[in-house]
Amino acid sequence: MMAANLRNCAINTATLGFQCPIAQSIDAIAAAGFGGIAPWRREVEGQNVPAIAKRIREAGLKVTGYCRSTYLPSLTREGLQANIESNRRALEDAAILGAQSFVMVVGGLPAGSKDIAAARAQVAEGVGLLLEHGKRLGVRIALEPLHPVYTAERSCLTLLSEALDMCHHIEGSVSEPSLGVCVDVYHVWWDPNLARDIARAGREKRIAGFHVCDWLVPTNDVLNDRGMMGDGVIDIPSIRAQVEKAGYKGLIEVEIFSAQNWWKRPVIEILQVCAERLATSV
Amino acid sequence: MMAANLRNCAINTATLGFQCPIAQSIDAIAAAGFGGIAPWRREVEGQNVPAIAKRIREAGLKVTGYCRSTYLPSLTREGLQANIESNRRALEDAAILGAQSFVMVVGGLPAGSKDIAAARAQVAEGVGLLLEHGKRLGVRIALEPLHPVYTAERSCLTLLSEALDMCHHIEGSVSEPSLGVCVDVYHVWWDPNLARDIARAGREKRIAGFHVCDWLVPTNDVLNDRGMMGDGVIDIPSIRAQVEKAGYKGLIEVEIFSAQNWWKRPVIEILQVCAERLATSV
Numbered sequence: 001m002m003a004a005n006l007r008n009c010a011i012n013t014a015t016l017g018f019q020c021p022i023a024q025s026i027d028a029i030a031a032a033g034f035g036g037i038a039p040w041r042r043e044v045e046g047q048n049v050p051a052i053a054k055r056i057r058e059a060g061l062k063v064t065g066y067c068r069s070t071y072l073p074s075l076t077r078e079g080l081q082a083n084i085e086s087n088r089r090a091l092e093d094a095a096i097l098g099a100q101s102f103v104m105v106v107g108g109l110p111a112g113s114k115d116i117a118a119a120r121a122q123v124a125e126g127v128g129l130l131l132e133h134g135k136r137l138g139v140r141i142a143l144e145p146l147h148p149v150y151t152a153e154r155s156c157l158t159l160l161s162e163a164l165d166m167c168h169h170i171e172g173s174v175s176e177p178s179l180g181v182c183v184d185v186y187h188v189w190w191d192p193n194l195a196r197d198i199a200r201a202g203r204e205k206r207i208a209g210f211h212v213c214d215w216l217v218p219t220n221d222v223l224n225d226r227g228m229m230g231d232g233v234i235d236i237p238s239i240r241a242q243v244e245k246a247g248y249k250g251l252i253e254v255e256i257f258s259a260q261n262w263w264k265r266p267v268i269e270i271l272q273v274c275a276e277r278l279a280t281s282v
Numbered sequence: 283m284m285a286a287n288l289r290n291c292a293i294n295t296a297t298l299g300f301q302c303p304i305a306q307s308i309d310a311i312a313a314a315g316f317g318g319i320a321p322w323r324r325e326v327e328g329q330n331v332p333a334i335a336k337r338i339r340e341a342g343l344k345v346t347g348y349c350r351s352t353y354l355p356s357l358t359r360e361g362l363q364a365n366i367e368s369n370r371r372a373l374e375d376a377a378i379l380g381a382q383s384f385v386m387v388v389g390g391l392p393a394g395s396k397d398i399a400a401a402r403a404q405v406a407e408g409v410g411l412l413l414e415h416g417k418r419l420g421v422r423i424a425l426e427p428l429h430p431v432y433t434a435e436r437s438c439l440t441l442l443s444e445a446l447d448m449c450h451h452i453e454g455s456v457s458e459p460s461l462g463v464c465v466d467v468y469h470v471w472w473d474p475n476l477a478r479d480i481a482r483a484g485r486e487k488r489i490a491g492f493h494v495c496d497w498l499v500p501t502n503d504v505l506n507d508r509g510m511m512g513d514g515v516i517d518i519p520s521i522r523a524q525v526e527k528a529g530y531k532g533l534i535e536v537e538i539f540s541a542q543n544w545w546k547r548p549v550i551e552i553l554q555v556c557a558e559r560l561a562t563s564v
Contacts (some may be wrong), residue, residue, distance in 0.1 A: 039466070065454075086338055093430040109515050110497075113515075114515050114516065114517040115517065116471075116472070116517070120474070147430060148429060148430045148472045148473070149429070149430070149504060151471075151472035151513045152472075152497055152501075153499060153500070156472075158472055158473075158474065159473075159474060159475075164476045189398075189433075190398070190430045190433035190434075190438075191430070191440075191441075192402070192440065192441060192444045193441075205417050215434055217434050217435060218435070219434075222431060222504065225485070232394050233391050233395075233434045234396065235396040235397065235398070
């Protein structure tokens with residue numbers, strides 16, 4: 001079996017189920033040979049962020065993405081402003097961490113609303129303001145379109161084409177975009193326009209991240225029953241090939257939400273299986 | 283409270299949880315004042331189909347759609363042929379029932395396959411053959427794009443635009459199409475291109491059915507935890523207005539899969555609440 005080049009691969013800490021403090025996750029991920037980490041705000045905020053950044057650097061890890069934004073849409077202007085402000089602070093931590101991008105899951109419908117057009121308008125407004133802040137900090141923003149099953153509760157931004165349209169609407173056509181998209185196979189694999197839109201994302205230099213996991217059949221819980229690469233139905237090598245053909249040269253990030261399976265296993269075992277599957281099934 | 287014009291509304295029998303034989307469902311739906319019914323093959327096949335058709339007619343009900351196709355994709359040519367053949371027989375029953383359309387849920391990935399392009403090609407081939415059979419029988423075929431959460435197991439056809447593309451690919455541009463689409467709010471409400479694609483479906487005379495239910499927050503089971511109109515987050519009146527503006531003049535069909543809630547209630551209560559909600563929330 002050929003080994004994967006793990007230096008070109010990153011572990012999103014959610015994959016480890018938040019079983020241990022960030023310091024231990026950093027050390028375990030580096031020890032297993034991976035080249036990058038994507039930490040979550042719940043592990044970072046309220047901690048000594050420069051110290052975490054230093055530990056990550058000294059472990060030889062890149063920070064692919066910092067996860068993730070506060071949802072933007074709100075029933076009130078004050079709520080929207082507060083959500084934007086929360087993301088401003090997170091962007092500052094992303095800068096300290098040296099994150100390649102701040103990952104934005106934009107939010108769904110505010111409780112009590114059925115107005116998805118209004119939610120989308122608030123998202124566009126908020127991302128526009130945050131982009132300016134990110135540029136000053138030197139942090140790229142990566143919009144992550146989520147699978148449409150999450151529209152109501154997590155992301156009114158679903159199609160890759162829609163995310164690219166939003167990037168263009170906000171930033172226009174630029175040679176060095178500060179606004180990009182995360183392509184997560186779980187969210188996009190089903191899309192009949194996937195090949196077209198990955199190619200477009202490449203032409204527009206918008207691919208800011210590439211996440212892998214798998215879609216299990218059956219899926220018992222669409223949020224927390226995602227599969228290890230190879231255990232589901234996604235043709236991951238095909239999507240990877242398209243992303244790389246489109247010019248993506250960044251790390252491949254493993255992000256698996258799996259409350260009933262992987263999160264119950266020891267961190268070292270999870271990392272070992274990720275490494276194996278990156279070689280065989282990605 | 284204004285009453286809905288129930289003569290312009292139909293009940294998909296799945297909404298009643300298959301609690302009683304089709305004959306009783308027919309009588310209950312007609313007695314409640316509805317103008318149409320959409321029966322399922324499980325209630326019809328192996329029965330005296332002409333007798334069921336007669337009972338429906340004598341109850342004064344139209345048959346909006348006959349539910350539904352055998353999934354088409356298969357790992358083998360023989361499997362595909364068998365699936366097409368099964369649908370041919372169902373089309374014949376649809377003709378006897380006088381159904382306005384035969385509803386096709388096209389199927390997802392065959393077990394063991396990750397090749398969604400192959401599945402889509404088989405669907406196009408199968409629908410093409412069935413369309414010819416349907417024309418001879420005088421039964422329109424209605425492709426129902428499903429929510430992308432069902433891609434793996436139920437429908438590799440997800441976007442309304444994709445269904446319209448398939449219609450055009452198979453039938454071309456004709457003045458009286460025999461191939462159309464079902465617009466079910468549950469499957470399409472999240473789509474950022476929904477308004478564009480409903481308008482297109484109208485221009486191309488493809489809207490062969492309009493189904494309503496609601497998306498609950500939270501949704502405990504994406505298959506069988508659908509909501510009664512008004513209990514979820516879908517702006518149903520907006521989608522209805524778009525469908526009618528696009529020229530749809532057919533019945534509004536209520537189709538609710540709700541194993542833990544509505545299916546546990548008496549048929550007469552389900553029908554009464556459907557009638558109320560058609561007036562207030564559709």
